[in-house]
Amino acid sequence: MTPTITPTTEAPTKDYRAPLRFWHWGSSLLVSLQLITILFQEVIVDSRSAVPEFQETMAKENIALTVKQARSLTHILSERIWEWHIYFGWALVALFVLRVGLELRGPSELRFSARLLEVARRYRLAPAADKSEAGKVLFTKGTYALFYSFLTVMVITGLLLIYRNDVAFLTSIKHQVEEVHNFTMYLILGFFVVHVVGVVWAELTKDHGLISRMVGGEAPKK
Ligand code: HEM
Ligand code: HEM
Structure with missing residues (x-):
């Protein structure tokens, strides 16, 4: 008997097993969080552009901050955001290792x-x-x-x-x-x-x- 090829265009597996779903939603969350850290770093907090604001606020207290001093203060803010970026980054690395493991050792559906x-x-x-x-x-x-x-x-x-x-x-x-x-x-x-x-x-x-x-x-x- 000659084997027939199903002319379907459905993807071979439309069901997703638990480890893949866990990876998918975990990674979606972490990728979104990484993008949010960048949104805070570059747009919402944007610590570099806050230098004049720091200087003005301190000037009201009669403290003259140099640009270098103000930068070292705003640097504290951006370092905090980077710390979170790195925590989320490690979590994303862990999920990446899980995904590679599923790819190499998991059943063919995964x-x-x-x-x-x-x-x-x-x-x-x-x-x-x-x-x-x-x-x-x-x-x-x-x-x-x-x-x-x-x-x-x-x-x-x-x-x-x-x-x-x-x-x-x-x-x-x-x-x-x-x-x-x-x-x-x-x-x-x-x-x-x-x-x-x-x-x-x-x-x-x-x-x-x-x-x-x-x-x-x-x-x-x-
Ligand atoms: C940063 C966010 C996201 C990333 C990085 C992401 C990534 C992926 C990847 C890589 C796959 C393929 C999985 C595989 O077959 O190995 C996938 C499938 C899928 N994702 Fe996402 N996803 C994200 C957000 C979302 C959201 C918000 C939804 C729901 C609205 C969603 C729904 C789905 C569905 C239904 C599939 C299966 C689609 C299919 O069988 O063709 N994803 N996603
Ligand atoms: C979707 C995921 C990610 C996005 C969108 C993202 C985005 C970015 C961007 C735009 C920068 C600034 C780069 C520059 O200086 O021009 C950055 C820096 C950085 N990212 Fe990511 N990243 C992601 C994942 C990761 C992961 C997985 C790790 C770690 C394993 C990581 C670690 C870092 C580190 C260490 C920096 C430098 C921080 C600093 O300047 O102190 N990122 N990231």
Whole structure:
């Protein structure tokens, strides 16, 4: 008997096991918290621009602060925010290690690479009429592949930044590492927007229950 290929464009696994769901919501929270620390650091607190305000406030008390003295005070604020960025960073590293562990040792349902290859195979074999739908599924999985690569860059460069003043070699490359870390944030922001819009759109149109499957696990079989 010749084996038949199901012309479906469904992703191979639409149910998400507990470890993957734990990773997903934990990472979403931590990535959001990391973005919030940057929002506070660069926009809301923006300690550098607070230097004149510190000087003016102290001048009212008849204390003349030099720019250098004011900077050392505002520095305390930004250091506090960076401390939180690093705590969240370590938590994100721990979840990253969990995700790599699931990828290497977990069952095939939890392996992203297996799902990506399956979706690519279905796209290749899809009849012309289903090509466009299969292409959308492949695009979605492609954005996840990109996100995993951004996350890898973020985790590696973040760890290098933590130790940048302790190792001479890391000190010599710290500016480049900072730039890569900084730039990758914009890529992650891009993913965030595309992902949330895409998932909500799919939920409201053709894939009802998608978000609850990512919350509660496998959908009840009909
Ligand atoms: C920073 C925030 C987020 C990040 C980094 C993120 C990341 C990811 C990644 C990498 C996947 C693929 C998992 C895999 O197959 O290995 C995924 C899937 C998914 N995410 Fe998110 N996510 C975020 C926020 C959200 C939010 C806010 C929602 C709900 C509104 C959501 C709902 C989903 C759903 C339903 C899937 C499964 C989609 C599918 O099967 O194609 N995510 N997410
Ligand atoms: C989505 C995740 C993350 C985002 C959006 C993010 C964003 C940023 C940005 C924009 C900066 C400023 C870079 C510059 O100086 O131009 C920064 C600095 C830094 N990040 Fe991250 N980061 C993330 C994850 C991580 C992780 C996982 C770690 C640690 C493992 C980490 C550790 C650091 C450190 C140590 C600094 C330097 C702080 C300082 O100047 O004292 N980051 N991050």
